[in-house]
Amino acid sequence: MTLYEVFLGWMVVFFTLAIFSFLYKDNPIYKFAEHVYLGAAVGYGVVIVYAQVLEPDLVMPIVDFLRHLWGGPTAVYGEQYEVSPGWRLVALALSIMIWARLTKRFNWWSRWALAMIVGAYAALRLVGDAQAYLVAKINATLLPLWPMPGNPLLDADGGIRWVSVEGPSLLTNWLIVLGVAAVLIHFFFSVEHKGPMKGASRFGIMILMITFGSSFGYTVLARVSLLIGRVVDLQERATGDYFYATYIIGAAMITYFVGVKLYERAAGKA
Amino acid sequence: MRKEIPILITLFIGVFMVLKFFFEPVDWVRISAEEIAKIAQVVVASSVVLGVANILRINFRAIVQRRRDWGYKLALLVTMFLLMGAGFWAHFYHHRVTSLVVGDLLFQDLYGNLLSPLQSTMFALLAFFIASAAFRAFRVRNLPAALLMFAAILIMLGRVPLGHWLSQALGLGALLPNVADWLMGVPNTAGQRAILIGVALGIIAVGLRVIFGIERPYLKGE
Incomplete structure (x- = not known):
């Protein structure tokens, strides 16, 4: 283990414990870690955005275009690009218009660029979500509700599959079809929820409650799994290889909090 | 002028991008739409x-x-420039920003030992707040509240080794994990599906309103 690796280990422990210190109360160590997190996230994001989007899709096409314009190799056309890379100058112009938001005089320029983004993404989401969610989900809900030869509600020996944990069954299909319909009825406010509509809406609420409960349970498990990961990280760095980083930093933080508490108590009495 | 041109841009780009899905086999339509998406x-x-x-x-x-x-703001800026500096150095000098070897790229080391632990600890912190919120919110006042609570408990128990063990110890076989799987696969699927259908309908409505200029979020402040 090199000194550099030990230093990285201490860094992991410090920042992990610093964030967990918020469980005690909002404190300067947590605030420091919080700001470092924000700075690191922004710095990382900038690099990734440049390396994965701006350079390959803006800088390189424009450089290629200019190189071609000034008599450089023409092979770039047709091989890498389906249209002239010069069109990316439009992207550059729109980017500059977005940056004009930083000025007072020209900040209205950014609306042109925003209008283009909004138009493109509204259309992409509109058609994409209609395909992925609306059509696909409705299609998936059109399930057989009556056991017939050839449909999956009958076993190979002709018996009815009443209920199953995995795969289709009579109860599963009925519950999914009625459940989807009931939840949609619950959110349909154009008709007053009276009579059969009230019953369907009430059933929809039950299905929604189970959905929210399941999602909640699943989220808790995901968070606990992350917590276990952090504890394992701390445990790994509590060994002699890392010069007992977890114990030393943990003890230092506890000492700090106790010291602050004692100081505040003393100052309060004075 | 300052209002009309953005609305026209949105209308033209939006309608063209929607039409693209219907005229996909026409080369110039597909290529132009892909270029517009790339520019966006x-x-x-x-x-x-x-x-x-x-x-x-x-x-x-x-x-x-x-x-x-x-002082905190200084820490923020120093970290931001540190990551940016290390990242651009890795990108321009080493022509890559990822590495599997510790000590190979400072950018990767900072990601793995600074950003990644901070990020997962932040999310892990939520485990405590979610647990405390659940403790306060889960009260069996009526049937829907009971369903919410029992669904959550059954999912949490059924997906961890403790649930498997408990199920076995009570002589129920794999009942708890099976119930958890069934809850996720059937009622949860029905609920999620209906919600997603509603979301898709909402997105279509809002998308059309935005494309046709009825809704103009980007012109706010005018």
Whole structure:
């Protein structure tokens, strides 16, 4: 283990414990870690955005275009690009218009660029979500509700599959079809929820409650799994290889909090 | 002029991008639509400059004027420039930003030992708050509340080794894990599906309103 690796280990422990210190109360160590997190996230994001989007899709096409314009190799056309890379100058112009938001005089320029983004993404989401969610989900809900030869509600020996944990069954299909319909009825406010509509809406609420409960349970498990990961990280760095980083930093933080508490108590009495 | 042109741009781009799905086999339509999508992606990515400029403007001023908490803002800027410096060095000098070897790229080391632990600890912290919120919120007042609570408990128990063990110990076989799987696969699927259908309908409605200029979120402040 090199000194550099030990230093990285201490860094992991410090920042992990610093964030967990918020469980005690909002404190300067947590605030420091919080700001470092924000700075690191922004710095990382900038690099990734440049390396994965701006350079390959803006800088390189424009450089290629200019190189071609000034008599450089023409092979770039047709091989890498389906249209002239010069069109990316439009992207550059729109980017500059977005940056004009930083000025007072020209900040209205950014609306042109925003209008283009909004138009493109509204259309992409509109058609994409209609395909992925609306059509696909409705299609998936059109399930057989009556056991017939050839449909999956009958076993190979002709018996009815009443209920199953995995795969289709009579109860599963009925519950999914009625459940989807009931939840949609619950959110349909154009008709007053009276009579059969009230019953369907009430059933929809039950299905929604189970959905929210399941999602909640699943989220808790995901968070606990992350917590276990952090504890394992701390445990790994509590060994002699890392010069007992977890114990030393943990003890230092506890000492700090106790010291602050004692100081505040003393100052309060004075 | 300042209002009409953006509305026309949205209308033209939006209608063209929707029509693209119907005229996909026509080469020039497909290629133009792909280029427009790429340009939009680049413009969105380049707006990261706006974010960085704002962070610099707000924090730099606070540091120079020694305002409250200026030290934290200094830490923010130093970390941001450290990551940016290490990242651009890795990108331009080493021509890559990822590495599997510790000590090979400072950028990767900072990601793995600074950003990644901070990020997962932040999310792990939520485990405590979710647990405390659940403790306060889960009260069996009526049938829907009971369903919510029992669904959550059954999912949590059924998906962990403790649930398997408990199920076995009570002589129920794999009942708890099976119930958890069934809850996720059937009622949860029905609920999620209906919600997603509703979301898709909402997105279609809002998308059409935006494309046809009925809704103009980007013109706010005019």
